Amino acid sequence: xxxxxxxxxxxxxxxxxxxxxxxxxxxxxxxxxxxxxxxxxxxxxxxxxxxxxxxxxxxxxxxxxxxxxxxxxxxxxxxxxxxxxxxxxxxxxxxxxxxxxxxxxxxxxxxxxxxxxxxxxxxxxxxxxxxxxxxxxxxxxxxxxxxxxxxxxxxxxxxxxxxxxxxxxxxxxxxxxxxxxxxxxxxxxxxxxxxxxxxxxxxxxxxxxxxxxxxxxxxxxxxxxxxxxxxxxxxxxxxxxxxxxxxxxxxxxxxxxxxxxxxxxxxxxxxxxxxxxxxxxxxxxxxxxxxxxxxxxxxxxxxxxxxxxxx
Amino acid sequence: xxxxxxxxxxxxxxxxxxxxxxxxxxxxxxxxxxxxxxxxxxxxxxxxxxxxxxxxxxxxxxxxxxxxxxxxxxxxxxxxxxxxxxxxxxxxxxxxxxxxxxxxxxxxxxxxxxxxxxxxxxxxxxxxxxxxxxxxxxxxxxxxxxxxxxxxxxxxxxxxxxxxxxxxxxxxxxxxxxxxxxxxxxxxxxxxxxxxxxxxxxxxxxxxxxxxxxxxxxxxxxxxxxxxxxxxxxxxxxxxxxxxxxxxxxxxxxxxxxxxxxxxxxxxxxxxxxxxxxxxxxxxxxxxxxxxxxxxxxxxxxxxxxxxxxxxxxxxxxxxxxxxxxxxxxxxxxxxxxxxxxxxxxxxxxxxxxxxxxxxxxxx
Numbered sequence: 001x002x003x004x005x006x007x008x009x010x011x012x013x014x015x016x017x018x019x020x021x022x023x024x025x026x027x028x029x030x031x032x033x034x035x036x037x038x039x040x041x042x043x044x045x046x047x048x049x050x051x052x053x054x055x056x057x058x059x060x061x062x063x064x065x066x067x068x069x070x071x072x073x074x075x076x077x078x079x080x081x082x083x084x085x086x087x088x089x090x091x092x093x094x095x096x097x098x099x100x101x102x103x104x105x106x107x108x109x110x111x112x113x114x115x116x117x118x119x120x121x122x123x124x125x126x127x128x129x130x131x132x133x134x135x136x137x138x139x140x141x142x143x144x145x146x147x148x149x150x151x152x153x154x155x156x157x158x159x160x161x162x163x164x165x166x167x168x169x170x171x172x173x174x175x176x177x178x179x180x181x182x183x184x185x186x187x188x189x190x191x192x193x194x195x196x197x198x199x200x201x202x203x204x205x206x207x208x209x210x211x212x213x214x215x216x217x218x219x220x221x222x223x224x225x226x227x228x229x230x231x232x233x234x235x236x237x238x239x240x241x242x243x244x245x246x247x248x249x250x251x252x253x254x255x256x257x258x259x260x261x262x263x264x265x266x267x268x269x270x271x272x273x274x275x276x277x278x279x280x281x282x283x284x285x286x287x288x289x290x291x292x293x294x295x296x297x298x299x300x301x302x303x304x305x306x307x308x309x310x311x
Numbered sequence: 312x313x314x315x316x317x318x319x320x321x322x323x324x325x326x327x328x329x330x331x332x333x334x335x336x337x338x339x340x341x342x343x344x345x346x347x348x349x350x351x352x353x354x355x356x357x358x359x360x361x362x363x364x365x366x367x368x369x370x371x372x373x374x375x376x377x378x379x380x381x382x383x384x385x386x387x388x389x390x391x392x393x394x395x396x397x398x399x400x401x402x403x404x405x406x407x408x409x410x411x412x413x414x415x416x417x418x419x420x421x422x423x424x425x426x427x428x429x430x431x432x433x434x435x436x437x438x439x440x441x442x443x444x445x446x447x448x449x450x451x452x453x454x455x456x457x458x459x460x461x462x463x464x465x466x467x468x469x470x471x472x473x474x475x476x477x478x479x480x481x482x483x484x485x486x487x488x489x490x491x492x493x494x495x496x497x498x499x500x501x502x503x504x505x506x507x508x509x510x511x512x513x514x515x516x517x518x519x520x521x522x523x524x525x526x527x528x529x530x531x532x533x534x535x536x537x538x539x540x541x542x543x544x545x546x547x548x549x550x551x552x553x554x555x556x557x558x559x560x561x562x563x564x565x566x567x568x569x570x571x572x573x574x575x576x577x578x579x580x581x582x583x584x585x586x587x588x589x590x591x592x593x594x595x596x597x598x599x600x601x602x603x604x605x606x607x608x609x610x611x612x613x614x615x616x617x618x619x620x621x622x623x624x625x626x627x628x629x630x631x632x633x634x635x636x637x638x639x640x641x642x643x644x645x646x647x648x649x650x651x652x653x654x655x656x657x658x659x660x661x662x663x664x665x666x667x668x669x670x671x672x673x674x675x
Contacts, residue, residue, distance in 0.1 A: 208366055209399035211386040213413035213464070227403050 039287075046280035047073040057276050077281035087265065087282060091289065094262040098245040101183040102191075105240045106233065108184065109191035113232075114225075116192070117199035128196070131189050143182055143253050150178050150254070179255035183244055190239040198232025199225070234297060242290055262286055317342040317500055318363065318468060323372030325358050332358040334524035335372070342467075345494055345501040347511040350521035351547070356504045357396075359521075360470050363502065364393045376468060387416075392466040396473040398457040400445040406456050407432070407441040413464040431459040434493060451482045458490075462497065471503045475510060487513050508548050512536070520544050536596075541675050545594040552600065552640045554593045561587050566672065567611075568593055574636035578611035580667040585674050592673050597643040599669040602630065602655065603662050613664035616640070618657055630655070632663055 048057035049072075064070045081087045116127045134142060149155045150172040157169035172178050202225065210220040248263030255261075262282065269279035316339035325333040333355040340346045348356040361367040362374060365386035374381045376390060392413070400409050411428040419427075432438045435455035445453055454474070461469055474490065475483045491514060494501055505511050511518050512532045520527045520535060520543075527547075528540045539545035542553060556570030556577060568577040568591060577593045585591060607613045619639065620631035623646075630642045640663055655661065 203397070203399065205395055205397055205399040206401060208364075208386070209393075209395055209401070209460075210412070211366075212364055212391070212393045213460070214387050214416035215412075216387055219416070224401060 042280045042283055045276050046077055046284050047075070048277045049074050049076070050275050050277050055276065056274050074277070077277045078285070080278060081281055081285060086260075087262075087285075090260045090262045090265045091285070093260045094245050094247075095289075097179070097183070097247075097251070097261060098241050101180060101187065101244045102237050102241045104180065104184045105188050105191040106237060109188055109195055109236065110229075110233075112188075113192045113195035113199055116196050117202070124200075131192050135189070139186065140249065142186070143250060146178070146182055146185065146254060147173060150181070173254065174256045176255065176259065179251050179259060182250040182254040183247060186250060187240040187244060190243075191236040194235040194239060195229065195232040198229050198235075202228060231301075234301075238294065238297065242294075245290065246286060315342075316340060317344075317377060318502070319375040319378075320359070320363075321373045321375070323359070323362065323369045323374060325355070325362060325367060326370045331524050333362070333369075336524070336526050337372075338519060338526060338529065340500065340502060342500055343498060345491070345503065345514050345516045347503045347505060347515035347518045348521055349505055349508060349511040349518050349547075351506060354521040355524040356506075356521045357472060360393075360472055360502065360504045363468070364391055364470055365389050390466060391468045391470060392461040392464055393470040394457050394461040394472065394474055396476060398445075398453050400453060400456055400460070402445055405442050405444055406437060406448070409445070409456055410459045410463055412460060417464070427463055431463045434462075434496070435459045451478055451486070454478060454486065458493070462493070462499070465497065466499060468500045468502065471501060473505055474503060475505075475507075483510070484513075490514060512548075520547060522547075538671060539594060539673065542592055542594070542673050545671065545673060550597050550641055550643075552595045552597065554595075554638070556591055556593060558585055558587050558589045558591050561585065565667075568672070572636055572638050574614045574634060576611050577670065578609075578667050579670055579672055583672050583674070585672075589674065594671045594673055595665050595669055597629070597641045598645075599665055600640065600642045601664050601666075602632070602642055602644070603664065604659075606662055607664040609664065612667060612670070613662055615660065615662050618655060618659050618661060621655070621657065632661060634663065 044060055045057055048060060050056055051058050058072065058074075060072060062070045062072065112131075116124055116131075119127060147154070151157070152169040152171065152173070154173070156172070157166075160166045161169065206224050206228075207217075207220050210224050211217070215223065246263045246266075247261060248267055251259045251261045251264055252267075266279055266282050266286075269275050269282060273279075318338075318340040320336055320338040320340075323333060323336050324331065336355075336359060348359060350356045358367055362369055363376070363381075365381065365384060369382075381389065401412065404412070407428055410431055411424050414424045414427060428441075429438070432441055435458055437452060437455055437459065440448065440452060445456065448456065458474070461471075471490075475486055478486060487510065490501075493499075501514075503511070503514060515532055517529060517531055518535050519529045522543050528535060528544045530538070535544060535548050539548065539551075545551045545553065554568075554570045554573045554577060556568040556572065558566060559569045559576070560567035561582065563582045565581065566579045566583055568579070570577050570593065573593075579593065583591075601607075606615075614634045614636065616632040616634040618630055619633045620629075622629040625646070627643050627645050630644065631639050632642060633639050642663065
């Protein structure tokens with residue numbers, strides 16, 4: 001920056017524009033255009049009032065009497081979220097569904113990731129391919145396939161009845177069970193892949209060292225493998241939890257009509273009630289709810305990186 | 312070799328598919344010894360060590376430690392601890408937690424764990440680093456953590472896999488002596504795997520030289536160096552000049568070898584057990600060769616040649632002399648004097664010779 005050689009590009013450079021800024025700038029620009037601007041629009045709408053017009057909300061700025069610029073912010077939409085217990089209930093039940101799904105994904109995904117990481121290099125690729133394979137089919141199609149499996153005259157019930165295990169079909173579709181099956185099934189790869197990426201890097205001699213020092217295999221897993229896979233567990237859990245909390249399609253298609261998910265409430269506000277401001281307020285509240293745990297996690301990770309330097 | 316063997320390896324073989332890593336090895340290791348398994352990479356030394364630790368199982372043969380057959384005894388139940396080549400420190404634990412790990416598996420009382428961890432950290436001089444994590448330590452410090460961790464359970468047998476491999480030369484020499492001190496202090500039996508013959512010579516009370524999965528020779532460093540049993544051992548430990556020849560006379564007090572490679576006869580002042588006419592090799596260490604301008608009196612053990620290379624190493628010089636027979640021999644001369652008026656130079660004609668007791672005859 002203090003280079004004595006003045007080049008024609010000096011002006012640009014002094015303005016802080018270098019090749020480096022250009023490279024870093026692309027993702028920044030992308031985020032600005034496709035994340036920050038929409039977010040600000042939604043934020044703006046969340047402070048408006050609904051009205052019968054196109055668009056169906058009041059503008060934020062208005063010229064009053066031709067000379068004053070009036071800024072109108074309605075906090076009422078947020079207040080409304082607290083007044084009607086529906087939203088709070090929906091948040092809670094979304095949190096619960098997402099949390100349970102995350103735990104289920106972890107319980108199912110960890111052994112799978114561990115198995116893949118410990119299998120032979122050639123088998124590993126095939127197993128990983130099998131994990132990724134469902135992505136090659138449309139997500140909606142796969143959810144519909146579950147309807148075919150779970151409904152009263154679906155594959156599972158028919159098979160069980162043909163075998164004489166049950167006399168009448170078990171009602172599975174449009175229950176919480178079906179919803180959890182759908183969510184866990186859909187998000188399992190997002191748990192397995194980061195876990196695998198972590199477990200695959202583990203140094204096997206650490207387990208040998210533990211065994212050498214008198215540690216039995218299961219204990220060695222608890223004391224060595226599990227703590228070292230913590231970043232993978234956290235990353236996988238975030239990748240499942242965050243989309244699951246706003247999940248709309250799966251509860252709608254597989255879950256019961258009484259299943260109350262925030263994604264569903266959002267949909268109803270936007271498209272059924274056409275109350276864009278309240279829908280926006282719901283979206284903003286949801287975002288805050290998600291951003292906070294991510295920030296806590298980031299902080300924790302930063303601490304972990306410098307861990308042990310203190311004391 | 313006094314005492315009853317503490318470790319007994321009986322005809323142990325280990326195969327990986329078609330590859331025989333360890334081939335019918337039998338070995339006794341006595342209590343309190345520092346035994347070095349020495350060999351090049353892929354000679355099976357590490358596999359043998361891992362079988363002692365229980366990470367590999369013999370395909371055939373048996374291993375006894377303290378008279379207990381180790382077949383079917385998992386690593387976590389063996390009275391053995393190992394120091395890994397990569398150190399294998401637990402990255403998520405502090406130095407103190409790493410060191411005390413072994414005791415915590417045994418359910419030792421907390422104050423006792425703390426006391427012994429303190430003691431171990433004192434021995435390896437890491438008391439001030441107890442709260443650091445492994446990635447905040449230097450290579451030498453990590454090595455000492457690994458040593459402390461392996462020693463805290465007071466094992467009767469400590470296995471060390473290339474313990475000094477990752478250290479630089481100065482640190483390595485210092486650590487070698489520390490290792491020997493600790494071994495004497497705690498009375499542990501060490502089995503060390505190394506490819507570094509200098510390391511083996513410094514540390515070991517006995518060395519087992521391995522080649523292609525077999526033990527080529529077992530002996531004290533002195534025996535291995537001065538009385539190598541095979542060409543491989545002679546060549547692997549230090550430098551050696553080998554002269555191929557045919558046995559002419561085999562008397563109880565001397566043998567005579569006809570060696571075209573030397574361009575003359577070799578007279579050895581002791582008898583060997585081989586039939587006349589057999590193919591043998593006479594091995595002479597570079598420092599045992601003499602170099603003179605005048606022709607030596609003896610008709611044997613000498614050959615004329617021309618100096619081709621002189622390498623000055625400070626404490627000594629290495630000379631390569633091309634004999635008239637075409638063979639190049641290596642000679643080392645101590646640089647005893649700072650000034651020498653009459654130095655040997657390149658392309659000078661000289662005679663290379665050795666005393667009849669300086670040479671070892673090997674038959675394979």
